[in-house]
Amino acid sequence: IDKQKGFVQLSSIIHNNNNNNNNNNRRLKSDYLLTINALDNQYKLSVNCYLKIHFIRRHQLIPKFLSSSIYNIDLPEIQYHSGRIRQRLFQIIALLDNHVYDKKLEVRYRFVDSNQHFIINRQTGYIAAKQPLNPYTIYEFQVQAFTVAHQDDILSDGNENDHDDENSYQGKWRIVSPRKILPIKIRILPMISLNKSLLSTIDSTINIDLLKTTEVGTTILHLGLNNRYNNTQWFIMIGHIRYTRYFHVDFQTGHLILIRPIEELIHQINLIELRINVTNDWINMNTIKVIIRIINNQIPIIEFSQTDYYSSISKNIPIGAEIARLTIENPSDDCIYSIDSVEKIKSYDLFRINTYTGSITVSNSLVNSQNHKHLLKIIYRCEHNYHIAHTNLHINILDEKN
Structure with missing residues (x-):
């Protein structure tokens, strides 16, 4: 320093x-x-x-695709009049290390080469067709995923040499990870080959309790379990990106997966409604409503019951007498009290605190003290999680006549 x-x-x-x-x-x-x-x-x-x-170590910033080394999917043919051009088809997802997620740390997606058949949303990884897809055709391409950080949120270590156009995105973001590549292979099925049988019955409304501490990448629901006839089904999430950016439904299996820390929403909302379309012919759709209630199961914040404590004492008070006992909300066994700082340096010689009980006692005679007012800053410090709670103790020393 x-x-x-x-x-x-x-x-x-x-x-x-x-x-x-x-x-x-x-x-x-x-x-x-x-x-x-x-x-x-x-x-x-x-x-x-x-x-x-x-x-943050570099390897923690490298995104990891949910899919294996190659992503194979089946899609029905798309014609001009189908209404499905430029609509969400499926989503490519890559996740970060659980310990580095932050609101200003995000994964971006792009095609490795120019693509005349598909478009990709760089923020969400959703892929849509931009022209008709012909039956009995196989389309192959590659998707890149990389991590970007807000310019002011993570300090650079000087090893970032990527001059991609993402660096200049409104001057706010820069690339902080290597690029990972996922090959995509799409087989287009003719509409005539799709199973027109009725969809398996799925509850139209599903309620889920989701703990705030649930790790990113956790599967919280499997919508494909009710497929009694083992029909080919597709699952498409619909709705506003504000909430869908936290969840991903696997296009072919129906696994509903948490893809961002849910604690980011805990102070904004505690009930989320997702809508997921299920189809086996892209004509008939079942819409499932998934209602997610966020449960706050984190340890309560450690803090003092008051921001300021006051104590008036006689200057003839005996050494060792207790003048205050500070209380902490939700105390922990491995946390300790200490006098962190004083307004006047000589105050350090006059008072002490019990590190485990928070009891403040007189450590030297106050008879000859020139100062009648003392301000001590008391902290409660926890080594295991680096948490600190603090409060102020105002001490007023009275003469005998007072």
Whole structure:
């Protein structure tokens, strides 16, 4: 840290490890919590602030396709008058490491080469036909997936040399991962060959409770289980992208999969309604309504019951006397209390805190103290998750006559 300006930089040890591909950098922790002290020597004042740093390793940013090494699908023929040109057909999905998801970290998609038959939505991976698809034809192409970060959200390590046009997308995003490629092979079936039998019965409304901590990539529902006659079925999700971007339904199996952390929505909504069309002939459709209720099962936030505590004491109070006991909401066994900073440096010599109970006691005589008011900042710090709760204790020292 620059002691005059407060700029924080990575140490040369980390830089050298990265540049030399040294395996030592693998032993670096993913998360760091730094306590930074600002001191005014003239007025004998000090204050602490906290900086949380999270290291993301390059391999965590590489997207992984849900599909295997090649994606084989069957599609019915599409004619000009079918109404299905430029409508969603199926979706290609690639996921990130569960520990690096962020609202400003996203996967983008594109065709490797120009494609005259299909178009792809670069943000969602949905693929549609842009012209008729002929029966008994096989179409093959490749899709790229790569991760982009918001310019101000993840600091660069200087190893990003990709000058793709995505870098200049409104000046906000830059590519932060290698490109992964998935070959696609589509077989077009003639409409006459499709099974016109009735669809298997599927409940029109399905209710699901989904935990907030559910990991990305989890299958939360299998809609294809009710296919009693083993007919060819296709599943197409419809609805607004605001919610469909969090879920993916497999075009051929009906697996409903979580593809973004659901906790991003927890403060906006707790009930999501998805609509999924099911068909075996692309003429008759069953629409399934999936209602997802988000359950918040995370550990409650640790915090003090008050932002400020006040205590008035006599200057003749005996050493060791308790003057306050701070209480924490939802305490944890591996968290401790401490006096983090004081308004006046001499206050450090007068008071102490029990690290496990939060009891504040007098540690030195107050008789000769020149200051009648003291302000202590108390923190409750948890090493396992780097959580910090803080509060202020205002102490007023009274003369005997008061």
